[in-house]
Amino acid sequence: MRLIKNKHLSRLFTRSYLLRYLRPSDDGILLFLAVSVGIATALALWIFHIGIEWFHVLFVEKIAHELGEAGLVISLALAGFIIGWIMQRFVGHEKYHGVAGIIEQVALAGGRLRYKVMPFKAFASAMSLGAGASVGPEDPSVQIGSNLGSMIGQRLRLDEDHIRLLVSAGAASAIAAAFNAPIAGVFFAIEVILRGELTTASVSVVIIAAVMSAALTQGLDLGEGAMGPFNFTLGSALEVPFFIPLGLLLAPLSVLFIRLNFSQADFWHRVVKLPTPLKTALAGALVGMVGIWLPEILGGGREVMNEVLKGEQESVIWLLLILGFTKMLMTSVSLAAGFVGGIFAPSLFVGTMFGDFYGNVIVEIFGNAAGDPRSYAIAGMAGMMAGVVRAPITAIMLVFELTNDYRFILPIMLVTVVCILVGEFFEKHGVYQLALVRNGITIPEGREVDLMQGVTVQEAMFTPPPTIHEKASLTELRDSLRAYHRNALCVVDDHGRLTGIVSLSDLQQAYRGEDSYHLTVGDICTREVITAAPDDVLWTAIRKMGANNVGRLPVVDPHTGELVGMLNRHDIVEAYNKAIHKKLKDQQTAEQIRLNTLTGAHVYELHIKGNSPLAGLSIAEVKWPPETVVASITRRGRLVVPHGNTILRVGDSLTIVADPHSEIALMNLFNEEIPWG
Structure with missing residues (x-):
């Protein structure tokens, strides 16, 4: 299979003196790029961790130490102010923290x-971690690796499929280097970045990059203090049942961590009305105050985890709970207020x-029948990470590579699966x-499917369906058919289970008989009924x-036999139209993201409200922020091409292309809230 069909790249390799004679295949070129991404990511992360150490010396060992007890508060506030200014000045507004933005770009903008x-983001992240903000280094590491892969792909003018592969290779390399866990890195790229889309090319490229990154990091000792390996193991199979309640405990806690992250983001975005540098400085001061009493929650917490898992730190049992809950809160505050980092490492700490x-x-x-308490700590690490990130295979393989004991896989799998299954309920x-x-973006797992294979019967059916009891008389049936204006009704029993279908023709045929007055609906209905289940895809029902x-x-619950809905041709057409509308909207969103990526401009859809001062003004009369263009106006469902003399009316929906630095002024002009991720 030919993987690369790019004349620019082929010419580049042909010019090489050595490769001119080797003439590598297209597959070989792609694998060479994977090796390059792996090596570049390992070296970039080495520089990144040097930066973290340098900022730690500056802010913690010098500034905080020199200023005494309040030094940590002041140093974190100072770091927060600088980070907020850097992000506002050089990066601009970003809808998402960390990996979520990469997932969006890979799925909708070709990586x-x-x-x-x-x-600038790496610099701000190194300062955040070095100063002691309660964030993790793994998410920024993934961003560094992914951006290196994207840069190589874009500079060599590869097509989007191959850029996406190199982005995924960079993400895998980052996780592999961070934990010396190449297998976990591979599955992270497949589960989280590629969303389960498996091809021979994607697996090969990701594996090569992850292995090279981990090998270089380990061989040249480029990484930060590694976790593990841990030397404890599962004592006996009798310990396995003790891990089930741990999964049940971690499920609601992982959901709490997720919701706390977004509730804090809402609070700091909508309630704390301060400029970004002051907002981040305030959060730094709060984290610093907490860090004076609980220094374990500062930074990524890898050293503390190592001490706990190796049994080097004897902690009061209730202190473990306090550290877990405090870490969740301080991580949410740090990320919401503008510190640059991730939730990956904090979820491991909390678990x-x-x-x-x-x-x-x-x-x-x-007693001893329960085994070593540290085994539950490392199982909790995997379970919490899986519950927060929803990457179960990554969590399982990460812990496997840290413990180097295949016998420990069973309890890890048990905790992880229980945590995710119960967590998805909440x-x-x-x-x-x-x-x-x-933000209105839904990215399905795996490959793109046909529209009708992406819609379930439950989404298209109408409820409640018209029914009649099987013991009803024919007179009641006649009245019900008239009342519902139907030619047929579903027949149910005392428990609401479907027992048949009765139609107007069945009633007419029964009236021709001699004993019609003694018959019930159950006597004349059709018992063999073709049904659908709520979880069936619409294409199955159409067939x-x-x-x-x-x-x-009729739509029937497969477990109880209860009638839950009815599906007809009109419902199918309506569901198809909705699916097309959603598809077009997703394509529009993807094009907006591509425009933002390629030009740096953002696309906004804003509305003229009833109290808007813009209503009644022409486009030329409005004092627009710099670098702002009104691209189109939608008025009562019709497209209006804007001109300078076009009058804005209440209810108009404007599509505006603008520089992201003009976003605040633009939102104030329309009395809108600034969007965030």
């Missing part, structure tokens, strides 16, 4: 990331604390996906209707 602003707490309680109750999406959903020449299908 074309804004790699030119990445140095470790809660897992160790649970392990100590279980050992106190059951919150369907993980932290990255929820950030996208809140059933076509094969059996029927115009409607």
Whole structure:
């Protein structure tokens, strides 16, 4: 299979003196780029961690130490002010923190990331972590690797499919280098970045990059203090049931962490009305005040996790709970207010604390039969990460590579699966996906499917369906058919279960008989009914209707047999129209994202409200912010091409292309809230 069909890239490789004679295949060129991404990511992360150490010395060991007890508060506030200014001045407004933006760009913009602003984000992230903000380094590391992959792909003018592969390779390389866990890096790229889209090319490229990154990091000792390996293991199979309650405990806690992250973002965005530098400085002061009493929550917390998991730190059991909850709150505050980092490492920290707490309680109750409490700590680390990020295979493989013990896989899998299954009952999406959903973007897992295969029967059916009891008389049936204006009704029993279908023709045929007065609906209805289940895709229901020449299908719960809805041709057409509308809207969103990526401009859809001062003015009379263009106006469903003398009216929807630095002025002009992720 030929992977690259790019004349520019082929010419580049042909000019090389050595490669002129080797003449590598297209597959070989792509794998060479994967190796390059892996090596570049490892070296970039080495520089990134040097920056973290340098800022730690500056803000913690010098400024904070010299200023005494209040030094940590002042140093974090100072760092927050600088970080806020850098992000506002050089990066601009970003809808998403960390990995969520990469997922969006890979799915909708062909992996074309804004790699030119990445140095400023990496600088701000290194300062955040070095100064002690309660954020993690793994998300920025993933951004660094992904942006390197995107930069290589864009500079070599690769097509979008191959740019996406190199972005995923960069993400895998970052996780592999951070934990010396190449397998976990591969699955992170596949599960989180590519959303489960598996091809031979994607797997090969991601594996090569992750292995090279991990090998270089380990061989040259480029990484920060590594986690593990840990030397404890599962004592016996009798310990496995003790891990099930841990998964049940972590499920609501992981959902709490997700929701706390977004509730804090809402609070700092809508309530704290300060310029970005002052807002980040205020958050830094808050984190610093908490850090004076609980220094363990500062930074990524990798050293604290190592001490707990290796048994080097004896903690009061209730302190573990306090550290877990405080870390969740301070991480949410740090990210919401503008510090640059991620939630990946904090979720590992929180899971470790809660897992160790649970392990100590279980050992106190059951003694040696429960095993080593540290085993529950590392299982908690995997469970919490899986519950927050919703990447179960990544979590399982990460812990496997940290423990180097295949016997520990069973309890890890158990905790992870229980945590995710129970967590999805409370919150369907993980932290990255929820950030996208809140902005109206839904990215399906795996490959794109046909429209009718992406809509379920439950989404298209109408409820409640008209029914009649099987013991009803024929007179009641006649009255019901008239009342519902139907030619047929579903027949149900005392429990609401479908038992048949009765039609007007069945009633007419029954009246021709001699004993019609003694018959019930159950006597004349058709018992063999073609049905659909709520979770069936609409395409399956359409095939059933076509094969059996029927115009409607009862929808029945497959577990209880209860009638839950009815599906007819009109419902299918309406669902198809909605699916097309959503598809077009997703394509429009993708084009807006591409425009933003390629030009740096943002696309806004704003509305003229009833109290808007813009109503009645012409476009030329409005004092627009700099670098702002009105691209189109939608008025009562019709497209209006704007001109200088076009009068703005209440209810108009304007599509505006503007420089992101003009966003605040633009939102104030329309009395709108500034969007965020």
